[in-house]
Amino acid sequence: MRSRLRRALHEWAWHRNTDRELLPARTAGVELQNSIRPMIAVARFVAFAAKELHDRPEWRDRIAAETAERGSLVSGPLATAFAQEIRRTAPIVPMLPGRAIADIELEGEKVTAGGRVVLDILGTNTDELSWERADEFDPARFVGVEDYESLTAFIPHGGADVASGHRCPGEKLAIAGMAAAVATLSDPRIAIAGTGLEVNRRRLPTKPASGGRVRSADASASRCPFR
Numbered sequence: 001m002r003s004r005l006r007r008a009l010h011e012w013a014w015h016r017n018t019d020r021e022l023l024p025a026r027t028a029g030v031e032l033q034n035s036i037r038p039m040i041a042v043a044r045f046v047a048f049a050a051k052e053l054h055d056r057p058e059w060r061d062r063i064a065a066e067t068a069e070r071g072s073l074v075s076g077p078l079a080t081a082f083a084q085e086i087r088r089t090a091p092i093v094p095m096l097p098g099r100a101i102a103d104i105e106l107e108g109e110k111v112t113a114g115g116r117v118v119l120d121i122l123g124t125n126t127d128e129l130s131w132e133r134a135d136e137f138d139p140a141r142f143v144g145v146e147d148y149e150s151l152t153a154f155i156p157h158g159g160a161d162v163a164s165g166h167r168c169p170g171e172k173l174a175i176a177g178m179a180a181a182v183a184t185l186s187d188p189r190i191a192i193a194g195t196g197l198e199v200n201r202r203r204l205p206t207k208p209a210s211g212g213r214v215r216s217a218d219a220s221a222s223r224c225p226f227r
């Protein structure tokens, strides 16, 4: 990890733009930070997964059984469904602000060019007109859903089409990482601490207070079971 970070630092420090000029130090720093920032955001979702798995031992058992049967921590259908329900409900990025680039009309509301538009991400993901039992945490709603991008009210990483718009191109990576983390956290050799899981919804971005703490379920074990 250390050497990879050093390489990223080297890449951005010496990156040249199309005019062969070095980037301003601030831009290079922002780009360096962009190399790790998205995955740090994924870690917040994983902290919410730790909380929800702790509160739902029956889902942990089901996911652990799925992982054992498949012999893989990657891409389990139940683990993926759990990850999708975390993305639907966790209030990490509750809204996305932007500015209109032209005069537009949105559902009867006129917005002039330069005007502020706020996309209500959490409100859309939990809108009772679009979702059955919208307030209920139920990963089963995503079991068998392959084409999640066709769900227009499911926009945790922005809306519309990734190829022609600004929808997050890292969405599939985030889902894959989260599903692997959900499978790992469901392993019976891991214990999820029940303290520090409360969420302050007045913070932005927010997370379970502790970030989700785990330890070996076997108190005498001195090594990570996944080592």
Ligand code: HEM
Residues within 6 Å of the ligand: 038, 039, 041, 042, 043, 045, 093, 096, 156, 157, 158, 159, 165, 166, 167, 168, 169, 170, 171, 173, 174
């Ligand atoms: C918790 C994880 C993540 C969340 C919540 C998230 C969310 C978002 C959102 C809301 C947007 C803006 C969409 C819009 O303007 O309509 C976006 C854009 C973007 N995301 Fe993510 N993202 C995450 C992870 C990632 C990852 C893992 C990557 C890449 C490895 C990534 C790369 C990008 C890029 C490059 C854009 C700019 C797209 C553009 O403007 O065309 N994101 N993301």
